[in-house]
Amino acid sequence: xxxxxxxxxxxxxxxxxxxxxxxxxxxxxxxxxxxxxxxxxxxxxxxxxxxxxxxxxxxxxxxxxxxxxxxxxxxxxxxxxxxxxxxxxxxxxxxxxxxxxxxxxxxxxxxxxxxxxxxxxxxxxxxxxxxxxxxxxxxxxxxxxxxxxxxxxxxxxxxxxxxxxxxxxxxxxxxxxxxxxxxxxxxxxxxxxxxxxxxxxxxxxxx
Amino acid sequence: xxxxxxxxxxxxxxxxxxxxxxxxxxxxxxxxxxxxxxxxxxxxxxxxxxxxxxxxxxxxxxxxxxxxxxxxxxxxxxxxxxxxxxxxxxxxxxxxxxxxxxxxxxxxxxxxxxxxxxxxxxxxxxxxxxxxxxxxxxxxxxxxxxxxxxxxxxxxxxxxxxxxxxxxxxxxxxxxxxxxxxxxxxxxxxxxxxxxxxxxxxxxxxxxxxxxxxxxxxxxxxxxxxxxxxxxxxxxxxxxxxxxxxxxxxxxxxxxxxxxxxxxxxxxxxxxxxxxxxxxxxxxxxxxxxxxxxxxxxxxxxxxxxxxxxxxxxxxxxxxxxx
Numbered sequence: 362x363x364x365x366x367x368x369x370x371x372x373x374x375x376x377x378x379x380x381x382x383x384x385x386x387x388x389x390x391x392x393x394x395x396x397x398x399x400x401x402x403x404x405x406x407x408x409x410x411x412x413x414x415x416x417x418x419x420x421x422x423x424x425x426x427x428x429x430x431x432x433x434x435x436x437x438x439x440x441x442x443x444x445x446x447x448x449x450x451x452x453x454x455x456x457x458x459x460x461x462x463x464x465x466x467x468x469x470x471x472x473x474x475x476x477x478x479x480x481x482x483x484x485x486x487x488x489x490x491x492x493x494x495x496x497x498x499x500x501x502x503x504x505x506x507x508x509x510x511x512x513x514x515x516x517x518x519x520x521x522x523x524x525x526x527x528x529x530x531x532x533x534x535x536x537x538x539x540x541x542x543x544x545x546x547x548x549x550x551x552x553x554x555x556x557x558x559x560x561x562x563x564x565x566x567x568x
Numbered sequence: 569x570x571x572x573x574x575x576x577x578x579x580x581x582x583x584x585x586x587x588x589x590x591x592x593x594x595x596x597x598x599x600x601x602x603x604x605x606x607x608x609x610x611x612x613x614x615x616x617x618x619x620x621x622x623x624x625x626x627x628x629x630x631x632x633x634x635x636x637x638x639x640x641x642x643x644x645x646x647x648x649x650x651x652x653x654x655x656x657x658x659x660x661x662x663x664x665x666x667x668x669x670x671x672x673x674x675x676x677x678x679x680x681x682x683x684x685x686x687x688x689x690x691x692x693x694x695x696x697x698x699x700x701x702x703x704x705x706x707x708x709x710x711x712x713x714x715x716x717x718x719x720x721x722x723x724x725x726x727x728x729x730x731x732x733x734x735x736x737x738x739x740x741x742x743x744x745x746x747x748x749x750x751x752x753x754x755x756x757x758x759x760x761x762x763x764x765x766x767x768x769x770x771x772x773x774x775x776x777x778x779x780x781x782x783x784x785x786x787x788x789x790x791x792x793x794x795x796x797x798x799x800x801x802x803x804x805x806x807x808x809x810x811x812x813x814x815x816x817x818x819x820x821x822x823x824x825x826x827x828x829x830x831x832x833x834x835x836x837x838x839x840x841x842x843x844x845x846x847x848x849x850x851x852x853x854x855x856x857x858x859x860x861x862x863x864x865x866x867x868x869x870x871x872x873x874x875x876x877x878x879x880x881x882x883x884x885x886x887x888x889x890x891x
Contacts, residue, residue, distance in 0.1 A: 379607040381693055388596055396587040411591045418595070419602045426610075497581035509584070516575040517583055544574055551577070563576035 369434035373425050391438060392418065394502040394509075398439055401495065402446045413449050417442040435503065490566055493555075497562065500550045508543035515540060593734055597711060600693070601643055643676040645711040646692035649814035653686025655700070674708055681705040682719065687812035695726040696735055699812040701754075712736060720754035722809035724832075725767075741788050742773025750835075751780075752809065760788040765801045765835055802835035802883045810834065815859040818870065823852035826870055827878075831885055833863035841888035849876060849887060 375383035395414050403409040421438050428437060501509035507529060514520040514528065526536030551559050648655065648668050657668035658679050668680060674690060682688055682704045690698045693711050700706065704719025714721065715738040723735065725746050737744040737753045741760040744753050750765035762771060764780045771778050771788060778794045780786045785799040799805055816829050827849070831838050840846035852874055858866035864880065871878040879886045 376603065377607065377610060379604075382695075384600060384603050385694055388599060392592065392595060393584075393587055396591075397585055400585070407588065407591070411595065415595050415598060418599050422599070422603050422606050425606070494581040497577060498584045501578075501581075501584060512574070512578060513583060516571070516578045544571060547574060559573040559577045563573055563580055566577065566580035 369428075370430055372434070373428055376422070377425060388418075391435065394435060395438060395442060397498070397502055399442055399446060402443075403449070409449060413442065413445045416449075417445045420445070493562075494566060496554065497551070497566075500547070500554055504543065504546050504550060507539065508546055511536070511540055511543050512547060593712065600711060604643055643711070644673045645676055645708055646674050646690050646696075646698075648672045648674060648688060649691040649697065650689035650699075650812060651686070652688070652812065653702075654683045655686055655688040656681050656683075676708055676710055679705065679707045687808065689812050689814045691814065692735070694735075697724040697726075697814065698722070698735075699724075699809050701808050701812070709738065713738060715739075716753060716755055718755050720752055720808075722752045722806070722812070723750070725749040741790060742771050742776075742792075745770050745772075747779075750832075752806075756787075759790050762786040762788070763799045763805060765806065800835075800883075806835060810862050810864065813863055815857075815861075816866070818854040818856065818858055821854050823849050823854060823870070823874065823876075826854055826866075827885065827887070830863050830867045834867075834880060834885070836880060836883050836885045838885050838887065841886065845876065845887055845889050848889065852876075 372383055372387060376387055392414065395417060396410060399413050399417070400407070400410045403413060417438065420441055424441075428434065432440075501512065504512075511525055511529070514525050515522075520528075522536050522540065523533050525540070526533045529536060529539070531539070548559055551557070551562055555562050557565070648657075648670055651668065651670055655668045656665045657672065657674070658665045659675070659677060663679075665681075668674075668688070674680070680688070680690075680700065682700045682702055684703050687702060688700045690700075692698055698714065699722040701720040701722070704721065705717045706719075706721060707715040707717070709715050712734045713736045717740070721737060723737070723746060725735065726749060735746060739753060739755055739760050741755075744751075744762060747768040747770055749767040751767075751769050752761075752763040752765075754761045754763075760771070762769060762780050763785045764782050766782050768782070769780050771780070771786065771794075773788075773792055776792045776794075778786060778788070780796075783798055783801050785797045787795040787797070789795070810833055813833050816826065818826055827838055830836075840849065854870060854873075856873070858869055861869055867878055867880070867885070875890055877888050877890050879888075
């Protein structure tokens with residue numbers, strides 16, 4: 362679902378050139394998403410999550426020149442994070458059980474990463490509303506940068522298009538356009554991951 | 569297509585969890601150091617490669633230059649964006665004072681001092697502008713922490729937003745953090761004076777804290793007592809910070825962009841006399857330079873080249889057409 366590969370490459374080029382604003386953009390865009398990616402995989406252990414996220418982003422920055430754009434930057438960072446989670450659990454042995462998330466089930470992971478819908482698979486029945494709600498939030502994190510934030514600000518916090526534009530440092534017209542693209546990307550992503558439209562998913566979540 | 573289904577599914581899923589602010593601050597700084605090390609290492613490698621191509625002797629020198637950068641990359645925290653008069657910099661308390669000019673990189677641990685007729689501005693991470701008044705000395709303790717020993721500092725953290733970069737100003741009378749965006753911290757002989765132009769700031773010392781909002785002046789006594797009073801968000805109270813404002817590059821800039829900058833620097837809002845005037849202003853692209861001019865003078869200089877007129881009055885920039 363990473364649709365901004367040219368932007369990823371440009372961001373990396375600027376970071377490696379020492380552009381401070383590029384570092385800030387990278388950190389602001391990826392740190393919260395990666396934190397949310399790692400936290401449930403480490404049983405909600407905040408300290409362990411901090412260590413793993415730090416190690417992941419440090420490793421990502423050191424290997425950045427090797428990034429070839431075969432996947433999106435966030436997908437690439439998540440792959441590093443998965444290995445860090447495994448290493449952390451092995452090294453610390455602080456977790457008594459290996460956490461397997463719904464996101465990591467082969468069908469779901471493939472759907473998230475390569476946009477293929479799992480067929481004939483009722484996620485709500487199999488995993489419960491809580492996990493499905495978390496998966497919806499994961500989908501938001503996998504949308505191109507700013508889309509997830511813009512959707513949350515608009516539909517959960519009730520912010521106006523003008524406010525969203527101000528927050529993103531863009532004009533009102535550009536914010537309207539971004540919201541339209543964000544809605545389309547979110548609908549498409551939900552259908553590919555869940556094999557159902559937004560209305561059906563909302564219904565299955567009891568909304 | 570209605571957006572109702574999007575709203576329902578988002579509300580049913582609930583908000584995404586935000587990482588704790590403390591962890592975010594900690595990781596931002598540690599990763600910034602990691603990133604600077606990566607950049608320094610790459611530059612060192614590049615330099616070494618060039619040196620090797622030039623010959624054995626040159627390669628030796630190139631590697632010698634590169635080694636300190638690989639092993640101890642300078643933790644750069646910003647640059648000097650504007651200097652008027654003499655601004656001096658030294659690397660820690662044992663370093664030697666050196667002149668600090670425009671564009672000089674400022675690193676962690678360095679101390680900056682302005683003389684009795686000097687002012688300066690720093691461009692820090694996250695778009696923060698920090699301006700030093702005359703007779704000011706401060707130490708850059710970290711990318712997000714400035715320790716001011718004497719004088720005054722004006723901070724502009726950019727357009728108010730939840731994502732504003734964190735910055736702590738440490739003074740002999742407690743610390744100040746911005747929750748908003750434009751404010752002045754002045755060290756007094758017997759305490760501290762805080763003036764808030766936009767947004768909010770929070771002062772704390774030990775177990776005591778106080779919040780100041782836009783248009784408010786807080787006087788903190790050496791004993792921690794807090795006095796409050798009003799301060800105009802435009803006018804002479806902020807003149808020195810305007811004098812120290814970094815120059816704006818106007819070449820190719822729309823007039824609207826320049827007006828936005830001037831309004832922010834002057835603490836004013838923009839008013840057009842008519843919609844026609846606003847439309848005319850929207851079509852103007854600027855050329856040339858206003859380097860060295862403080863905002864009010866830059867405003868005069870720029871508008872003198874257009875068919876429009878700008879007058880600063882009672883916290884407003886009034887834009888009209890010349891008759």
